[in-house]
Amino acid sequence: MPQQRPPARLLPPLAAAALGALALAGCIPGNRPDPAPAPALDPASPPPAPESAAPDIPPQPPVEVPSAAAPPPFKITAVVPNARESAAGTYKVIAGDTLRRISDRTGAGSEAIARANGLVPPFTIKAGQTLRIPAGRWHRVAAGETGIAIARAYGVEWSRIVAANGLEEPYILRTGQRLMLPSAAEVAAMSVEARAAAFQLDIGDIISGGEPALVAGARPVKPRPAAPGAAPLPPTSAVAAASRFDGRFAWPLTGPILTRFGPYGSGRRSDGINIAVAMDTPIRAAADGVVLYAGTDIAVYGGLILIRHSDKWTTAYGHAGELLVARGQAVKKGQVIARAGESGSAETPQLHFEIRQGRKPVDPVQYLPRRG
Template sequence: MASALLLSACIPASAPPGVAPPPSPSPPASVQPTAQEPVWRAQSVFANADTVQATRYTVQPGDTLSGIARQTGAGVDAIARANALPPPYLIRPGQTLDIPGGRYHEVRRGETGIAIARAYGVDWSRVVTLNQLDEPYILRVGQRIRLPSEAEVSSMTREQRAAAFDLDIDDIVTGGEPALAENEATTPPVRTAERVLPPDAAVRSPANFAGRFGWPMTGPILSRFGVGGTEGLRNNGIDIAAARGTPVLASAEGVVLYAGDEIQVHGGLVLLSHGDGWITAYAHLEDLQVARGQRIERGQMIARASDTGQVDRPQLHFEIRRNRQPVDPALHLPDLG
């Protein structure tokens, strides 16, 4: 299991194999940690999905796809996919459309994807796949999200039902932002941790990221990316040993997507969005120094290494993800030389 942390630093040519290079100079000792509230809370969502029967609809003069969606109860995107309609979803009178059946939840302001999934006892990643949601994963008020069928839910095992309430990094990346009005813009990043975004504000990701990352801290590499160890578990990042309290620095410039401890296995966790589908994750942290929606510079201290989460020694778990998929940090970090 893996969470992530990463930071920028110069890499000495003499760095020994298997040891992360030293970080950029840490902040002065006088800098005091800033306690942050969790950025995501499971909010109440009323489970009132409509069940739509599969049918066919003949387009009338003046019809729009959104109007047909409201009339039939299906989602605009679901109808467009069923009929291979590319944006901007142009239709013509007399055209026959397939209306896909299923359960649809109408999104209300401030609802998060995670909260919607929990209201119906389903895994959010399954909903993402079912609706083919793409970055930046911002839901819109009035949007109709297709849910797994009642038959699929009733066939779930006890373990699958329990797993639907467990969060992972991908859940937060794709389902942690609150829904906005149809034409409402995301919120620009703030500069300090004291200016916390309101709970119904969606974070705006950076643009034009160059894809350059740096190491987060010095220390022996405890575990590398991929499948390994005696139990054959997969690590979605790398784990770096550290003394408790060691500063953890941002691997690259970005915006804080999450800073909290809702994922038990990772403990204190910070997720940074760098734009263009790039995400970095930093786990097993304490003394989180940043808040959701805050603009972060490369090399800025974001927390301190600790043993929070399901680990038995202080360390930093660091991941790099591109378009939801974990990638080997060794391919994107400077050579240890």
């Protein structure tokens, strides 16, 4: 689908030097497996049948945050590759040992050692116990590093590192943590296309790899109420999840559905739904949450906002013509967060809307109210 020039009010794409090549083909990213929709949040209620249009949204007093300035670049802290290979072996626990101390001594990740030995929280070990140490290639995380930056430093997709390390929500890395990477030989044998994939940013990457690593004992920053002219959260601070989430989503706007969730066309698939709207239609938050991302770094989506509702649930709003909130701000269900446009690859004014459980996109229609 040809890419259209965004409206003049949409903030320009961010510095290529910070993000690498992000050009993506098509209106919705393709060539990904079709994930099975997650069960409805309320198992007692059957999922509603797909509708051709979003329901009418009752009038609500707008709670708007005027756009002040362009969102800052999606900064990626420089990562110095420090990966080391370690061989498989065993380790005999001595008094005072912890998994982190054993990790420092053997070079293997503490989480990987726990998995290799069937250890579960609180990861109790005893002096004299023999542990299996897995082989691998390990990167030691430094303060402020993001998963995306680490993946790019080694030329591998962040999703591969997530899978290899069994990372889960809320995907906050810790200083000193060791991440398993593909071996140097495996990376050297990768095709140019495979290596280039490490620089193709997607929504799942931002959700799971966009937050900076925290030092031991530090916590993500609590969200701040959205206010006119408020500065976004610094890229060195991690965004905390919303304090509570009732598990219910609302339609972000009203309009006919152009593209449904799942496979469509010739080999393409949609990770959400696209809703046709008039230019400048208010886009509302589908639930209470905190802004995880607001910017234009994924070319296919143009103006994009991600809202984290809990450690497990995130919503995405793409093709916006104007962004009205910033990273780290708290928003309420029904609050106006953006205005619709035809940015990114959209050829007509529309909203691309996703609901994600962790990294995995699910069918939004199964989680939205039936038409009245």
